[in-house]
Amino acid sequence: MKRLFQISLLGNVSFKDSFTNKKTESTRKTRCNSGGLLLPVVKTGQIEAAGNGTVETINTGGPAPVVLVCEHASKFIPAYLNGLGLSEEAASSHAAWDPGALAVATLLSTKLNAPLIAQRISRLVYDCNRPPEAPSAMPEKSEIYEVPGNVSLSDEQRQDRVNKFYRPFQSEVMQTINAKYASGQRPVMITIHSFTPVYNGKIRPVEVGVLHDSDTRFADALLDALCPSDLCDIQRNQPYGPEDGVTHTLINQAQSRGLLNVMIEIRNDLIAERADQMKIADLLGEAILQVLPQFSAETSVSGQGAIAKARAAD
Numbered sequence: 507m508k509r510l511f512q513i514s515l516l517g518n519v520s521f522k523d524s525f526t527n528k529k530t531e532s533t534r535k536t537r538c539n540s541g542g543l544l545l546p547v548v549k550t551g552q553i554e555a556a557g558n559g560t561v562e563t564i565n566t567g568g569p570a571p572v573v574l575v576c577e578h579a580s581k582f583i584p585a586y587l588n589g590l591g592l593s594e595e596a597a598s599s600h601a602a603w604d605p606g607a608l609a610v611a612t613l614l615s616t617k618l619n620a621p622l623i624a625q626r627i628s629r630l631v632y633d634c635n636r637p638p639e640a641p642s643a644m645p646e647k648s649e650i651y652e653v654p655g656n657v658s659l660s661d662e663q664r665q666d667r668v669n670k671f672y673r674p675f676q677s678e679v680m681q682t683i684n685a686k687y688a689s690g691q692r693p694v695m696i697t698i699h700s701f702t703p704v705y706n707g708k709i710r711p712v713e714v715g716v717l718h719d720s721d722t723r724f725a726d727a728l729l730d731a732l733c734p735s736d737l738c739d740i741q742r743n744q745p746y747g748p749e750d751g752v753t754h755t756l757i758n759q760a761q762s763r764g765l766l767n768v769m770i771e772i773r774n775d776l777i778a779e780r781a782d783q784m785k786i787a788d789l790l791g792e793a794i795l796q797v798l799p800q801f802s803a804e805t806s807v808s809g810q811g812a813i814a815k816a817r818a819a820d
């Protein structure tokens with residue numbers, strides 16, 4: 507079966523149409539280090555002191571052993587930054603945010619019944635999937651767009667954005683993970699992103715990317731559940747991979763603690779409409795729900811303890 511979504515890129519068949527036309531068919535044809543069991547607990551006061559209202563947590567008490575993250579949820583630029591000097595086109599483009607990603611992540615939060623942490627400032631203000639030392643954390647240029655408000659920032663200006671946006675976001679993610687630990691779970695971290703169908707003039711045929719760094723456990727299982735698919739072109743570590751520096755949150759918040767993790771990239775023309783967002787969320791959510799039971803030991807604090815004891819006895 508040929509890729510229906512590649513046709514949609516040419517404007518002939520929409521993602522919605524491709525689903526509608528195939529509604530009688532199935533919607534799907536189808537280890538790393540163990541880490542410590544206890545995380546450093548972030549004091550609530552730290553969050554409150556650093557908070558600026560741009561980090562939002564949805565479904566905080568969702569009981570699934572999953573923490574959803576959406577770093578590029580919004581194109582909002584705080585007024586004091588004067589729009590970063592961006593053109594109207596740049597300020598609303600994919601360079602400023604991941605269109606559709608928050609909508610899909612929110613639907614997944616409901617479907618999985620899991621908490622979702624979303625950063626609600628533009629990634630051109632601070633890209634929360636980048637460490638403070640990365641030039642791309644506050645880029646002077648993103649793809650074809652110049653970002654005048656990021657040119658020649660002083661150390662103080664950079665640190666101010668780190669303090670206002672990056673640290674509160676990281677703290678909120680950590681606090682959500684800590685809460686999972688307190689309830690006996692070692693959660694899977696799933697980050698949700700979208701990407702542009704045309705980048706630097708080149709058409710990207712991939713429609714959904716399943717990305718990972720050196721811990722491939724959850725990505726492997728998810729790819730097994732999703733592929734082959736007659737609905738969309740799903741690929742491993744596309745259109746980006748760890749070599750592009752996109753796995754910062756996975757490494758910093760999950761892999762460093764031995765937590766299962768995966769990053770999902772969805773081509774943004776496939777999630778422009780509400781109906782399509784729901785269909786993609788359903789496709790991904792069903793696959794995640796199918797995969798989670800395979801990791802019941804890894805996602806439970808007691809199960810992980812039992813694994814560690816068994817290894818020690820070997």
Ligand SMILES: [Zn+2]
Pocket residue numbers: 578604698699700
């Ligand atoms: Zn993104």
